[in-house]
Amino acid sequence: MNETPERRGCGGCLLILAVVIAVVAVLAGRSLLDGRSGQVQSAPETVIPPSTRSTEKPSGRRPGVVNIDTEQGLRSTRAAGTGILLDASGLVLTNNHVIQGATAIRGTVTDNGRRFTAEVLGYDKSGDIAVIRLRGAARLKPAAFGDSTRVQLGDPVTAVGNEGGKGGDPKVVTGKVTALDQQVTATDQSDGSSERLAAMIETDAPIRPGDSGGPLLNTSGQVIGMNTAASAGYTMKMEGTHRGYAIPSNRALSVARQIQQGRASDTVHIGPTAMLGVQVRSVGPRTPGRRTPPPATSGALIAGILPGTAAESAGLRKGTVIIALNDQHVDSPGTLTNILLRYHPGDTVRIGWVDLDGRRFTTPIHLTEGPPQ
Structure with a gap:
């Protein structure tokens, strides 16, 4: 998230918040997690059978995508990202770094253009997962979720998000699953602290800043991941290839349920x-x-x-x-x-x-x- 996609800040300061520290970060030019520098560590090599779905067509866009806009009043900046509708009453799943430091949050349901103010119900900073509620929302059409344990190497996928924080209809890009069980170390440039996200889904779909928090869809249009980290121009087997990362949907939903139930823990903050x-x-x-x-x-x-x-x-x-x-x-x-x-x-x-x-x-x-x- 930067001033349009995902977030810009005050040159590396961290605004301490008691249950949380509102990060005052240098958010321009983030290459990983839309504003965090990072390193990728591959899991031990295992023999994975090729996907039987590799010849199927990507699903394209599906309902339940929310464009998220935030204001960081303590440092006079704006930011944007994406969310996924969990239910008809306006619960939205997104990345924690999308709403980090926000003093005001607004969500626009892309299916109908309705716009709402939002409140944060809770978040898992170390897991980069958050749940917000669209105030006064009702009768919305939520996204459909699939079983992320069934994702296979080579599966066609569709990534949907608020690329560049431009709003309007979400950007849709496609690709394939290029690796599973990846570890991503994301470093907060404001204080040098790092967080390791494990068991990530890696794809070659061109995920961009602003897409964070958006859905990664299988060929049936079900959410099997939440787009979280992108490294544009990363060299893989060929020059100019691209890697994107997503939190598996099963893990994201488990944390979301814990937040909905109001169960705080060492990693999950409520309220x-x-x-x-x-x-x-x-x-x-x-x-x-x-x-x-x-x-x-x-x-x-x-x-x-x-x-x-x-x-x-x-x-x-x-x-x-x-x-x-x-x-x-x-x-x-x-x-x-x-x-x-x-x-x-x-x-x-x-x-x-x-x-x-x-x-x-x-x-x-x-x-x-x-x-x-």
Whole structure:
């Protein structure tokens, strides 16, 4: 997601959110996961029989596609992506990075052009899966889902999405399944943290920024994956070939059901996101913008404070380093994100931090509501 496809940000800052950290990222030029740099690791080679469906025709577009537009008010940018209708009442499955940092979300049902505001029900940051609800929606036609365990190498597939964030009718591209059980390591350019997505479906369908969250369809028009990562111009067997990646539908639906049921876990956050009110970066002697080493060797370096937030009134300042949250060690912005995912607006947490002179403090901070991670 960039300013039109999938997301642009503030040069590498991470806006800390308590249950989540609203990433203030450099989102232009993302090559993997529509805004994350990544590496692909193949699973151990196995003998896979060729698909018996390899000569069938791709299905083309099917109902249940939603164009998603977001506003990131804390950094004055806009973004766009795609979603898949789960039911007639407006539940929508999408990638977490499509709605990450959003202060306002709108969804347009491409079957009829109806537009709705949306709220986030929950998300799995590590799995890049989220569920949103279109407010006031009813009698919509959801997508049909297939069994992703039946996908075979060589299967024809259709990828549908809001390419380029242009809106209107979704873009439809076709290809074949080129590999199964792939591992994709996606790195958040804002803080250097990484997430590994396993058992991904790899295709040669030309997935582009803005397509994230859209359906990957089998020849029957059933959703067998959610388009998540694309690496344009990636060299495979031939120059100029292209690889795209999709989360298997069975896994995406399992997380979606958990979110619908309101069951939080170590990886799934339910409901509103809490905000601390700081922007952080990784700590190191060569931290950008600093002439002297930071006051701690690891942690989350505060690069900015949102005016009027609890962090400002608590005495946290630019250049200080967060090293603990509720007595749990913080060695990086990514670790801080994972710890904060357990909390919600209204909670009070104890922040351990080091000032510019190397003195250590512990300060209670009341978390307020912010955008999703």
